[in-house]
Amino acid sequence: MAETKVLVVEDESSIREMLGFTLQTAGMQVLEAPNAEQGWQLALSHQPNIILLDWMLPGVPGVSLLARLKANDKLRHIPVIMLTARAEESDQVQGFETGADDYVTKPFSPRALLARIQALLRRLDDGNTADSLQAGRMLLDSQSHRVSIDGVEVKLGPKE
Numbered sequence: 001m002a003e004t005k006v007l008v009v010e011d012e013s014s015i016r017e018m019l020g021f022t023l024q025t026a027g028m029q030v031l032e033a034p035n036a037e038q039g040w041q042l043a044l045s046h047q048p049n050i051i052l053l054d055w056m057l058p059g060v061p062g063v064s065l066l067a068r069l070k071a072n073d074k075l076r077h078i079p080v081i082m083l084t085a086r087a088e089e090s091d092q093v094q095g096f097e098t099g100a101d102d103y104v105t106k107p108f109s110p111r112a113l114l115a116r117i118q119a120l121l122r123r124l125d126d127g128n129t130a131d132s133l134q135a136g137r138m139l140l141d142s143q144s145h146r147v148s149i150d151g152v153e154v155k156l157g158p159k160e
């Protein structure tokens with residue numbers, strides 16, 4: 001199976017670096033864009049498997065890029081997780097109505113986000129279940145020895 005390509009559209013370089021490190025450590029290829037326009041170009045040219053999209057971007061907001069992605073025949077199938085400091089319900093509703101697949105509120109743990117990415121990709125690729133055990137809302141990943149519920153990692157001990 002080809003390496004999972006993750007596009008991170010986020011203007012805060014510290015968050016991009018943190019996510020880049022976490023995702024690369026998990027064996028994923030990471031593409032980074034600091035704004036919506038570069039994110040759009042990278043999505044078009046690289047066809048990533050999943051997009052992490054910050055809501056608050058300079059210039060064009062993340063939700064506008066989301067709408068643009070979902071209006072494009074070649075890109076609308078790509079799952080999108082919105083990253084946002086906004087916790088208001090109305091913003092989440094707007095994000096989901098625009099086509100977001102999941103929603104993570106800052107500050108977040110990169111490992112919890114990684115678990116959500118993996119859960120989302122697994123849901124979309126249900127032929128690939130040999131390395132995980134799903135029991136209702138709980139998911140046991142036998143490769144990473146992690147347990148998650150609804151895609152959110154459950155802390156089983158101190159940070160590795």
Ligand code: CA
Pocket residue numbers: 010011012054055056057
């Ligand atoms: Ca931002």
